[in-house]
Amino acid sequence: MTAQQFDDYVKTLPEEEQVEFMYPYTVIREDGNGGYEAIRYHVEYEKYITPIVKLLNEVADLTDNESFAKFLRLKAEALTTDNYYDADVAWIDMKDNKFDMVFGPFETYSDGIKGVKAKYEAYVEIIDQKASEDLKKYTSYLSKMEEHLPIPQEYKSDASGLTATFVVVNDIIRKGEGTVGYQAVATNLPNDPEVHATKGTKKTFWKNMLKARFNGIIIPVSNRLIEESQLKYLSDEGFFQFVLMHEICHAIGPRVVKVGPNKGMAANASIGPNYNALEECKADVTGLYQLAYLMDEGVVDKSRREEFYVSFLGSLFRSIRFGLDEAHGKAAAISLSYMLANGGILYDEATNKWSIDFDNFEEGVKNLDGELLILEGNGDNVKVQEFFDQWTKETPALASAMKATEDLPIDVLPVRSIKWE
Known part of the structure; x- marks a missing residue:
């Protein structure tokens, strides 16, 4: 797929689907009906993400640094939603670790x-x-x-x-x-x-x-x-x-x-x-x-x-x-x-x-x-x-x-x- 083909296809979609196609955390795949679909990373890569989330939460339980624990838990949650804003802010705010x-x-x-x-x-x-x-x-x-x-x-x-x-x-x-x-x-x-x-x-x-x-x-x-x-x-x-x-x-x-x-x-x-x-x-x-x-x-x-x-x-x-x-x-x-x-x-x-x-x-x-x-x-x-x-x-x-x-x-x-x- 070229950039022009991508743009031409996206223009045919409803606005909310256009957002998903341009979202940083979606995979674009053929949908089996001659078109394409946008699949969130946490769905596409669920089998890899699930054990990572478990480990991040375990590390959060082990640390005595509250800001680090907060970041780890929010990052674990973000991996399951592909919404990273709160985790990113917590990462910037992390102190004394x-x-x-x-x-x-x-x-x-x-x-x-x-x-x-x-x-x-x-x-x-x-x-x-x-x-x-x-x-x-x-x-x-x-x-x-x-x-x-x-x-x-x-x-x-x-x-x-x-x-x-x-x-x-x-x-x-x-x-x-x-x-x-x-x-x-x-x-x-x-x-x-x-x-x-x-x-x-x-x-x-x-x-x-x-x-x-x-x-x-x-x-x-x-x-x-x-x-x-x-x-x-x-x-x-x-x-x-x-x-x-x-x-x-x-x-x-x-x-x-x-x-x-x-x-x-x-x-x-x-x-x-x-x-x-x-x-x-x-x-x-x-x-x-x-x-x-x-x-x-x-x-x-x-x-x-x-x-x-x-x-x-x-x-x-x-x-x-x-x-x-x-x-x-x-x-x-x-x-x-x-x-x-x-x-x-x-x-x-x-x-x-x-x-x-x-x-x-x-x-x-x-x-x-x-x-x-x-x-x-x-x-x-x-x-x-x-x-x-x-x-x-x-x-x-x-x-x-x-x-x-x-x-x-x-x-x-x-x-x-x-x-x-």
């Missing part, structure tokens, strides 16, 4: 038709309490960062009163969608626009995965591709700061269409599968734009400006090697190609080395950020596709970069063992 879990159907990267169907994933984590506490200072700047966006007022959202929980963890196991392809080092969840608008999000940072990716992937790739005089600025702290700002800025900017015929519709539903790459690029670039703002405000040490920007460049080369059909790879290609053409990034064809143009980088970031945010706020997939067609081509410079690193690993793949077995 040694452990955390990212658990349930969240990410929609694998939906190549409409980009709305979520896949189940699970992470079990040990919280680094001190590192998590150190990130709380960013919460008070969410509204200021929203207001600081380089777009007209009509495209901005109201971020006042929202919660941003920061959790630094070491994950001890990941399953489901969390093990497929790209290995996440951080996330900003839930993705539900209603939770974003009324409550906020939780930003999780997997410290052990961040370290593994920087040492195992970013350093070797950067040594091949970044101009030698700038390699001194590459650092794990610079990489972490970029990832931190990326996750913060998933929660900033339009989550619903602000202007045009689809005004009020969720941006991901309006744009379709292209939304994932657009949102990843927006989070990258908005993160850099807001990082400059926070350095100017004295929240972040501005003496490390070069470190942050070169570490971002190294991260782009890591991402683009996932390929131009993958959301993070496509997002990286946009940033590289746009700022190479419009200012901010330099390429030396003779040496096949890349570098940051520090004099023009922040202006290039601002210009690209404005374009990305407007595309999301308009929710027009035709315009998004035109933008992608312009900036995601495999140019000779990108092809040379890929050729120079083709013998290096694409990503880390965790191997875990249970020590007591």
